[in-house]
Amino acid sequence: MDPLQAEAMQWFVRLQGEPEDQGLHAKFNAWIRSDVRHQEAFAEVERLWDVSLEAPATRQAYQRYTRRQFLRKAAITGGVGLAVTSSLIYLADRFPFAQYRTGTGERRSIDLPDGSSVELSTRTALSAAFNGQERRIHLHEGEAYFSVERDSLARPFVVESRAGEATALGTEFSVATMKDAARLSVTEHTVRVTSGHSQSEVTAGQTVQYGNGRQGKIMPLLPSVLAWRSGRLEFIATPLGEAVHALDQWRTGKTVLADGKLALLPLTMLIDLSRISEGIQGLPSILPVRTVEITPLLTVIYSA
Numbered sequence: 001m002d003p004l005q006a007e008a009m010q011w012f013v014r015l016q017g018e019p020e021d022q023g024l025h026a027k028f029n030a031w032i033r034s035d036v037r038h039q040e041a042f043a044e045v046e047r048l049w050d051v052s053l054e055a056p057a058t059r060q061a062y063q064r065y066t067r068r069q070f071l072r073k074a075a076i077t078g079g080v081g082l083a084v085t086s087s088l089i090y091l092a093d094r095f096p097f098a099q100y101r102t103g104t105g106e107r108r109s110i111d112l113p114d115g116s117s118v119e120l121s122t123r124t125a126l127s128a129a130f131n132g133q134e135r136r137i138h139l140h141e142g143e144a145y146f147s148v149e150r151d152s153l154a155r156p157f158v159v160e161s162r163a164g165e166a167t168a169l170g171t172e173f174s175v176a177t178m179k180d181a182a183r184l185s186v187t188e189h190t191v192r193v194t195s196g197h198s199q200s201e202v203t204a205g206q207t208v209q210y211g212n213g214r215q216g217k218i219m220p221l222l223p224s225v226l227a228w229r230s231g232r233l234e235f236i237a238t239p240l241g242e243a244v245h246a247l248d249q250w251r252t253g254k255t256v257l258a259d260g261k262l263a264l265l266p267l268t269m270l271i272d273l274s275r276i277s278e279g280i281q282g283l284p285s286i287l288p289v290r291t292v293e294i295t296p297l298l299t300v301i302y303s304a
Contacts, residue, residue, distance in 0.1 A: 008041035095140040098125035102142070105250045105273070107228070115149040116157065121176075121228050122250050134158060143176035145229060163211035164195030170204070174226060181211030185221050231273050237266040240287065244280075244301070251276045253297040262289060262301060 011028055018024055032038045095101070100120060102108045108120045113130055120126070124142025128135075135151065137144075139161045148157045148168045157168040159175045163182035166175050170189015175182055184193055185207040192201050196213025207225060209216040224234035233250070235243045241263025244255045250273055257263055265287050271279035280299055284290050288304040 004037060004041045005044070008038065008045045011042060012045045095125040097127070098140055099127045101125040104252050105276070107231075107273075114151055114155075114157075117147045119145040119229060121145075130155075136160060139175055139177060139182075141177050143174060143228075145172070145174040145226065147172050164193060167192045167194070169201070173202075178209075178211075181209050183207060183209045183225075185225050187221070187226070228273065233271045233273065233276075233279075235267045235269045235271075237268055239263055240265040240267050240283075240289075240301075243267045243269070247271070247276055247280060253277075253299065255280060255299045255301065258300050258302045262303060265289070 011031065014024060015028060032042060100108070100110050100118070102120045102122060102124045105122055106120075107122065110118050110120065112118060112128055112135075114135055116135075118126070118137075121143035124144055125140040126142075126144055127138045127140070129138065130136070132153070133155060135155050135157045137146070137157075137159045139159055144159075146157070146159065146168065148171045151157070159166045159168075161175060161177050161182045163177065163180070166173065166182075166184050168189075168191055170186070170191065172186075172188035173191045174185040174187075176185070184191060184202055186202045186204050188204050190201050190203045192199065193208060193210050193215060195210040195215055198210070198213060198215045200208070200215055200218065202208050202218055205221050206218050207221040208218045222236075224236060227234040233246060235246075241257060244257065248255050267283075267287065269279065269283075269286060281291055281293075283301065284304065289301050290304050292300045292302065294300055
């Protein structure tokens with residue numbers, strides 16, 4: 001999260017934890033009146049909190065903690081405890097008109113009208129728009145692996161995301177969306193990537209990132225990139241910050257690094273997708289860290 005969002009979350013935690021502290025309320029009123037961006041950031045925190053209250057995982061947590069206890073425990077993390085609600089936003093329909101979707105930790109296989117098949121990874125939403133001229137997939141978010149059938153009408157098979165387009169010249173490939181980009185991974189034949197005015201062809205065993213009208217360097221495809229299709233995640237000397245982000249995509253909750261330096265620790269680990277939380281709790285056996293579960297929805301990793 002950015003510093004302003006973190007500050008707004010800290011105010012929310014403190015106000016909910018100490019609702020009768022008049023001095024605190026006076027300081028908060030001065031803060032929120034000082035900048036319209038403060039008002040917008042705080043309103044977003046309140047919206048995320050309201051969304052989280054509707055999530056089944058949050059309701060389960062409330063069976064264990066009261067509202068005040070939950071917030072007090074969140075405050076232990078230094079004011080960023082409510083970052084958990086940013087992950088719970090996925091439980092609301094971000095793309096209510098998507099034809100196909102998966103929730104957190106879910107995988108799904110679907111058959112398309114032309115006989116092609118798609119494997120959806122966690123937190124994925126996509127729609128198909130087939131007509132007489134083309135077969136177009138709108139990948140709203142997440143990652144999907146495509147096995148494309150040859151078309152009797154010779155219609156191109158195009159996967160569109162906000163980062164650009166991937167047009168199948170072969171049969172099997174994956175497209176994964178990221179914050180400002182997408183990643184193409186090809187396992188069979190060739191896929192043409194178009195982002196802005198840049199275009200290239202990526203062949204089997206290669207991967208590339210693209211977005212904002214640019215493309216990165218085409219790199220060899222590592223088996224770990226698509227390990228999720230086999231029900232696991234693989235990390236080989238992966239920076240802990242990247243690994244934690246990947247792990248959080250597969251579970252309902254948030255993992256926070258208490259010290260930014262921890263993000264650089266190299267992690268080598270294989271984790272079963274059905275045991276993600278156990279994998280996080282097992283990090284101290286591999287790295288010089290300790291994990292603390294603040295609530296069922298928030299885990300903090302500290303230096304050992």
